[in-house]
Amino acid sequence: MENKAIKILVVDDFATMRKVVRNLLKQIGYENIVEAEDGVSALKLLKSQKVDFIVSDWNMPNMTGLDLLKAVRADSELSATPFLMVTAEALQDNVVAAVRAGVSNYIVKPFTAETLNGKIQKIMEKI
Amino acid sequence: MDVRFVNAFLEGTLNVLKTMAFIEPRPGKPYLKQDNIAVGDISGIIGMTGAARGSLALSFSGSCILRVVSNMLGEEITDLNADIQDAVGEITNMISGAARKNLEAKGFNITAAIPTVVFGSGHSIIHVMGGPSIIIPFETDYGPFVVDICISDAKA
Numbered sequence: 001m002e003n004k005a006i007k008i009l010v011v012d013d014f015a016t017m018r019k020v021v022r023n024l025l026k027q028i029g030y031e032n033i034v035e036a037e038d039g040v041s042a043l044k045l046l047k048s049q050k051v052d053f054i055v056s057d058w059n060m061p062n063m064t065g066l067d068l069l070k071a072v073r074a075d076s077e078l079s080a081t082p083f084l085m086v087t088a089e090a091l092q093d094n095v096v097a098a099v100r101a102g103v104s105n106y107i108v109k110p111f112t113a114e115t116l117n118g119k120i121q122k123i124m125e126k127i
Numbered sequence: 128m129d130v131r132f133v134n135a136f137l138e139g140t141l142n143v144l145k146t147m148a149f150i151e152p153r154p155g156k157p158y159l160k161q162d163n164i165a166v167g168d169i170s171g172i173i174g175m176t177g178a179a180r181g182s183l184a185l186s187f188s189g190s191c192i193l194r195v196v197s198n199m200l201g202e203e204i205t206d207l208n209a210d211i212q213d214a215v216g217e218i219t220n221m222i223s224g225a226a227r228k229n230l231e232a233k234g235f236n237i238t239a240a241i242p243t244v245v246f247g248s249g250h251s252i253i254h255v256m257g258g259p260s261i262i263i264p265f266e267t268d269y270g271p272f273v274v275d276i277c278i279s280d281a282k283a
Contacts, residue, residue: 016200016214020147023201059220061241088224089239091231108228109221110146 003124004029006052011035011042011068012086013060017109021055021086021116028117039063043071046078053120058087058094066094066101073102082123128261131233132226132278133157136183137263139225140274143218148198152272155264163253166262166273168192169207169246171219174255175227178235181278183226184252184260185219190270207246216242222274235280 008030012018018035025033034051036042038060045051054072058065065085072078085098085106098106104123107116137154144150167186174182187195189207196214197204204210219242227237245252254260254277263274 014213014217014220016196016210017217019200019210059241088220089228089231091228091236091238093236109224110143112146 007032008053009034009051011056013038024113024116027113039068054083069101135226135229136274136276139222142225143221148195152265152267157261157263160260160262163251165250165252171215171242171244173219173223173242174240175237177237179237179278180281181256182254183223184275187272188270191267191272194269212244215244
């Protein structure tokens, strides 16, 4: 079911990319957006407020997107949160690792608002 | 240099700038670069390893990168600030990713490091492999930029 009021967490170590993703989300109607600059900050934020959907970069210092995904799936309170992985590469080994860790879907940079919307809708339809 | 590498980075560059910044650069004729002096005002560099080893650098003229990042962010940026440096790193990362995905389909499994960004007139670009690099020059309506690659098959 489409629900544009959901709170989306955008995780990326590049401030520019967080801004780009935020702009794309706004273009497709999502206004309730929070940000974190890496996996460690994201986990801290997830412990302090309810988030309905996570859009996370893969390649980040301190804690990668894959490690964040594993931490989210291992936490009983967070484990059901939809997780869209953003990556600059869709190399086969990475895709397999993300699927094994329980990723909801992944999106390869660069992407358009339309592609992002399609990925989010696909995930939300399964909930 | 293997023409498959050149084509992968050329296609990756066109794809990333068209999708993220709505700009369609016009590629020129590639040439061999013998020195370390950057062609542009700000450059992003990323190392790569695996089935092919080397590095990719993107070097933008100031006017070009200001338009690219302004389009990406949907807001006017008028000086080479932290947003620009951050964006150059991310663009370098994306082009490297797009090219590596292309090369994976040709049997080259390549991983990349975190990009670094350098700027200032006449700054240097040092490729980890040393030796001459291939420059692919691009023109846009907002000024030029180049893709500077030095990469070779690890088995060669």
